[in-house]
Amino acid sequence: MKDRQKPKEWLTLAELTREVVEREIPGLPVSGSGLLHFVRAHKIDDDPNLYRRNPKYRHMHQFHRSILESFAQEKAPQWLSVGDMVRAKLPGLPRSSGTLDFYLKRHGWRDDPGRCRGRHGQGGGFEYHISLLPKEAQDAWFRYIERGFLDDPTAKTETSSASPAPQAPAHDLSAVKNSQLLAELVARVIKAMGDGDGFFKALGDGNG
Known part of the structure; x- marks a missing residue:
């Protein structure tokens, strides 16, 4: 299994912009031109530890990754x-x-x-x-x-979006009672099938 690739220390403007967008650093421009203006306004391009010419393409420049952390800290409430x-x-x-x-x-x-x-x-x-x-x-x-x-209500408290468990329906007690009576009546009828008097007696008891 390969080790995770170490993040690049020096980024092109396009790479820097992409990371700003992906990491959603608050308060920063999300376009290349906006970021470049921000860098110049804060005189980051005067610091050789943060800004340099691209060794491969001399007409382009690169930005040190630590700028991202600096941006995030600068925008963070103090x-x-x-x-x-x-x-x-x-x-x-x-x-x-x-x-x-x-x-x-x-x-x-x-x-x-x-x-x-x-x-x-x-x-x-x-x-x-x-x-x-x-x-x-x-x-x-x-x-x-x-x-x-910060100030994200969904981050301050963890709430469950799950629906409450459905409640079991209340039993119809009258229906249960009637079913029990019917079962008892059928049992009496089956038991009394042998003689006519017993059969009619079972019916009479069930109606009583």
């Missing part, structure tokens, strides 16, 4: 609420709102005025700057944003 952290299931942090809130207080996140601020809008509470997160949690947050889960 301030997170407790709810954001819980929904993203960030490693190294508690997974419930109450426990996480207690954790943040105990570790002094609330006491850092430069990286903790009041949250505006519905619900209130606080927001925390991403620099407070452990490195592992920061990386997980960027991946979470890159997948486009």
Whole structure:
């Protein structure tokens, strides 16, 4: 079995555009011309570690793969609420709102005025700057944003779309009772077939 091919480090503009589209990195142009304008506007083409001439085709240029991660991080929200952290299931942090809130207080996140601020809008509470997160949690947050889960209701909670199981129909008790009476009457008739008096007696008992 062949090992998975290592992703190319240097991409053409077409390859870069394709990856942006496939990975759905939020906030980025999805056309080659738009991406090229974005790269120039951010002066990425001035950095030889990110932008170079194509060694094979000197009239073309290539872009380093790390630009994709840079794009994703640049577009990622830098301030997170407790709810954001819980929904993203960030490693190294508690997974419930109450426990996480207690954790943040105990570790002094609330006491850092430069990286903790009041949250505006519905619900209130606080927001925390991403620099407070452990490195592992920061990386997980960027991946979470890159997948486009922020403010996606389908990503916040897992709900089942399956239809509820059908309920068994209620039994018609009167029909069951009548069936039982009929069965008893037939049994009496069969037993009393030997003599006429018994036959008519069975019929009379069944009607009584």
